[in-house]
Amino acid sequence: MKRGPKDWRTGFAERFDCRLQRDEPLWRHTTYAVGGPTPLMVWLDKEELLVEARRYLDDCGVGARVLGGGSNVLIADQGVDVVVLRLCGRLARAKLLERSRRLIEVAVGAGMNLSSLLAWARKQGAAGLTGLAGIPATVGGAVKCNAGTPTVAMADRLIEVRLLERGRLRWVAAERLGFGYRRSSIGSRRVVVAARLRLPCSTQAAMQRDLVRALAGRKLQPRSVRSAGCFFRNPPADSAGRLIEQAGCKGWSEGGAQVSTRHANFIVNQSSAAARDIWRLSLRVSRQVRKTFGIKLQREVECWGSFQASPAHRRAG
């Protein structure tokens, strides 16, 4: 990081009127409850603020990444050297744009929780997202990762996405964003600011049936234990969970991390795990699956920071 005559963090705090926190521990913001500090966490509630803040950080030569629900990241114990941005306020609201008898169109800020969007849509009588119930994401994270289940994915409902890209805001058609299974071409430099969705209208009874079905699809998944969902992507026409179980890894542990005894593709933080424990266990699992089946599992969870020789920052308590 370049440092000017004045510390860039002091400069940032003087210049921007927003909530911020220096040396914020990231375990507080991830579903895994692991991860060391970021030099600065910033909460942004307006587009102009986001654009200006990003420009300032670029000028200082400081990297920045957006954290949504923190439900698909494993953050190293010694933390990261980038600023972590959170989107809130006006960047976390839904607005009805159009309604016909069969469809509604909605614009939604990327910082909104997916669960709040689902509840909002249900009040509007709009279905189409119910299959995503139980995913602890924000809209921005769900768009970037194309969160989904075997029956529906975020991209299925997207018309266009508002991106901050090279200092400019623009709407980009969903077809141009390379969506596929848990994938998009959004990358780590662009920020999803909002999304425009088209949702089919439905009855409350039908939506309730869809919800029950969606939650039933999760009956194998561990509950009330910290995780980042499935750790590995499913290989084509196969299931990583099945492969991991049949390779004999269910119940394996490393420090406070465990391969869930319910669903083998969940590596859980069972008791004050360090990020390093989770990382090491994931390597053992993928080695074992490769040895048993000759299949190389691809990680779904993103790793931030360095995982070489990290001193464990265990969560206090």
Ligand code: FAD
């Ligand atoms: P984060 O984890 O915060 O970030 C993930 C990536 O998105 C990072 O690269 C981050 O920089 C980027 N990002 C976040 N917001 C923005 C933004 N506004 N602009 C640009 N980039 C952004 N996933 C599924 O697909 N299906 C499931 O059924 C599912 N079930 C889960 C169940 C549990 C219990 C848990 C803990 C996780 C589950 N997941 C599932 C994984 C996870 O919820 C998804 O990958 C989700 O899309 C991550 O969203 P997030 O907001 O938490 O993103």
Ligand code: EPU
């Ligand atoms: N299975 C096993 N052992 C296990 C786990 C699963 O044999 O330990 C078998 C199951 O019996 C089933 C098959 O594997 O026959 C598939 O399992 P499951 O129905 O649980 O689905 P999945 O493919 O493991 C996928 C998504 C989940 C999503 C569910 C919704 C991936 C990697 N996983 O799970 O997404 O919630 O479908 O049904 O695509 C995530 O991406 O983080 C995630 C949780």
